[in-house]
Amino acid sequence: MTYLGAKDKDTVKAFWGKxxxxxxxxxxxxxxRMLVVYPQTKTYFAHWQDxxxxxxxVKKHGATIMAGVGDAVSKIDDLTAGLLxxxxxxxxxxxxxxxxxxxxxxxxxxxLAIRLPSDFTPEVHVAIDKFLAAVARALSEKYR
Amino acid sequence: xxxxxxxxxxxxxxxxxxxxxxxVGPKALARCLIVYPWTQRYFASFGNLYxxxxxxxxxxxxxxxxxxxxxxxxxxxxxxxxxxxxxxLSVLHSEKLHVDPDNFKLLADxxxxxxxxxxxxxxxxxxxxxxxxxxxxxVSALGRQYH
Numbered sequence: 681m682t683y684l685g686a687k688d689k690d691t692v693k694a695f696w697g698k699x700x701x702x703x704x705x706x707x708x709x710x711x712x713r714m715l716v717v718y719p720q721t722k723t724y725f726a727h728w729q730d731x732x733x734x735x736x737x738v739k740k741h742g743a744t745i746m747a748g749v750g751d752a753v754s755k756i757d758d759l760t761a762g763l764l765x766x767x768x769x770x771x772x773x774x775x776x777x778x779x780x781x782x783x784x785x786x787x788x789x790x791x792l793a794i795r796l797p798s799d800f801t802p803e804v805h806v807a808i809d810k811f812l813a814a815v816a817r818a819l820s821e822k823y824r
Numbered sequence: 825x826x827x828x829x830x831x832x833x834x835x836x837x838x839x840x841x842x843x844x845x846x847x848v849g850p851k852a853l854a855r856c857l858i859v860y861p862w863t864q865r866y867f868a869s870f871g872n873l874y875x876x877x878x879x880x881x882x883x884x885x886x887x888x889x890x891x892x893x894x895x896x897x898x899x900x901x902x903x904x905x906x907x908x909x910x911x912x913l914s915v916l917h918s919e920k921l922h923v924d925p926d927n928f929k930l931l932a933d934x935x936x937x938x939x940x941x942x943x944x945x946x947x948x949x950x951x952x953x954x955x956x957x958x959x960x961x962x963v964s965a966l967g968r969q970y971h
Binding site: 712713716717733786789790793794797800802803805806809 | 854855858859876879880933936937938940941942943944945947949950952953956
């Protein structure tokens, strides 16, 4: 399910070249959507003053998340090792239920479709979906 | 019983009244078969599904995608009664087509992505929420009569 072949990796890296310039914006939009469309995810951000789309904390955190995803692209050949610290953070400190990784991934895909409609072909979609699932799996490694 | 706000009703009916069924239907189904290849199990008799290009240009898949999308019209016209409206279709998918109901969500996600690509920034978070709520109700209704 999360095995990334050579072709998948090439597709992800090539597509990411087009994404990286808009990464912060995409991250902010994806996070905003997640909080609106899946209100249960707001429970992780009770400490923020403002959870509305485009608010300061949402913008900042969206950028942080996408920087992490971009970093994962560069470590695509060994996500488990590359994301070790992030996995420990999510497992022991943040304790985000891993089901939410899927939810955020879906919203990233929606934003990619909106921002790059002609580049986000079905072939690119499947490679990115597999990649985000592999990232989620690497992030869940340390949970138990 | 599902509660819809006036805004949600407007969003949903507007999306469908402006929809190009012959474009969106085929794209959504093709994307589903490419992104989730195990869904091809239900289309063994549809001809060449060998690769993404074949799927995207397969006329049987295109026709079926349009048909499936039109199937959603009844839900749009009966927002307050989707469960009853789809009782028969649910039985059909269970008893005759033998479709694993988990697949409904996969197609719904692909449809969301195709609509998002079409509407662009008009597909706001609120629009997305209303549309996904609608699809979730449809998916639930279609799975209701399985036993």
